[in-house]
């Protein structure tokens with residue numbers, strides 16, 4: 193994300209609504225092009241779905257986030273924010289897989305082998321499947337390389353159905369495919385779009401040997417994204433208005449009037465006129481803000497739905513594992529992360545991340561804490577003798593849209609029917625799942641559309657002079 197010289201059509205008023213990764217990216221690009229940018233964010237900090245909050249002496253993330261080496265646009269944004277050094281990207285894909293009563297099995301790519309051979313030794317030696325299951329898994333992985341993520345027919349099929357057609361039994365789905373699918377798509381294979389699953393497995397694991405190397409933040413998310421973004425945008429001359437909820441966007445003769453709500457959202461506190469507006473808010477908010485006539489399908493966006501993620505936080509008086517993170521099978525634990533270094537706390541602070549958490553989201557915190565403390569003790573023997581100092585639960589009911597078959601047709605592109613009004617967000621039609629990479633890509637696309645609009649409206653203006 194290297195800044196280019198300001199365009200000849202620079203210096204116009206542009207508004208970005210929503211300060212998540214999509215809005216931040218769009219605002220940076222538009223400011224780089226020399227425009228006067230105002231960014232409205234309803235929360236008190238930037239970062240959107242990636243934010244942190246104080247909990248006693250801990251700084252807690254909304255949910256554990258990881259990225260892959262193939263998140264190229266996201267990683268370029270980290271560079272631009274000066275945050276790359278605040279993350280750790282493993283030198284090669286390597287995930288310890290835990291199962292109760294068994295030693296961890298490390299699923300890792302083989303260095304020096306090109307894709308897809310880099311995964312062959314890992315699959316051939318995966319001890320949680322039997323020899324026949326391993327052979328069928330290798331054949332299915334090879335077949336998945338030929339599934340086109342951009343083919344609408346593939347988006348109408350379920351990944352689970354495709355896996356069954358390719359000889360994957362329920363144990364192979366549970367112990368292998370869902371390890372990745374549930375974490376990456378926030379839904380099990382059974383309910384996932386085949387096209388989105390193909391994007392994850394092809395781009396993330398099968399096409400480039402190093403694409404799936406896993407990165408994770410070493411600091412709370414607000415220190416990684418929100419605060420550095422605020423500093424960068426301010427330096428670029430962007431007016432960053434946090435605590436500002438946009439209530440209405442209406443077209444007018446010179447562009448758009450953007451109305452910001454007052455206290456309690458009752459009265460209009462401020463109004464801004466901009467030649468172009470990027471709406472980088474979640475789909476439910478976008479459907480309310482998009483003026484009638486701007487989009488013929490805004491009523492359909494609700495069908496993207498939402499899928500929850502729950503995190504169970506466990507603080508121990510002593511270390512229970514040396515693993516920075518691990519996945520688990522045959523356990524309520526899906527993925528568990530050691531957050532001790534990021535939170536600088538004593539003992540050990542583990543976060544259990546539960547995706548596709550439809551059955552978990554309403555379970556009382558005490559019950560969840562007891563269930564997950566017991567499950568962690570079955571995976572890490574040292575946890576049986578450690579004292580649990582504190583447990584708490586964080587819930588994100590609308591963590592992602594529901595990445596089910598048929599969703600591609602519901603995801604709009606960046607341009608709307610009103611020139612200058614542009615959509616962004618990980619839920620828009622990026623071809624990627626609802627991820628940080630998808631959000632950043634959508635921000636770039638939105639900026640491209642706005643910049644093209646400003647150039648053409650400038651020409652039209654000149655033509656009428």
Ligand SMILES: Cc1cc2nc3c(=O)[nH]c(=O)nc-3n(C[C@H](O)[C@H](O)[C@H](O)COP(=O)(O)OP(=O)(O)OC[C@H]3O[C@@H](n4cnc5c(N)ncnc54)[C@H](O)[C@@H]3O)c2cc1C
Pocket residue numbers: 209210211212213214215232233234235238239240241242254255256257258259436437438439472473474477501588590591592616617618619626627628629630631
């Ligand atoms: C618990 C959890 C775990 C996740 N784990 C991962 C992971 O490991 N890896 C990964 O890649 N992705 C992960 N994701 C998904 C990722 O966080 C999102 O895809 C991405 O951050 C979405 O960015 P966005 O900018 O599109 O939307 P958002 O981050 O939702 O930003 C939209 C912003 O708009 C603001 N807004 C809404 N309405 C208004 C209004 N009227 N006026 C002004 N502002 C408004 C909101 O406050 C918000 O800040 C996870 C998400 C969650 C919740």
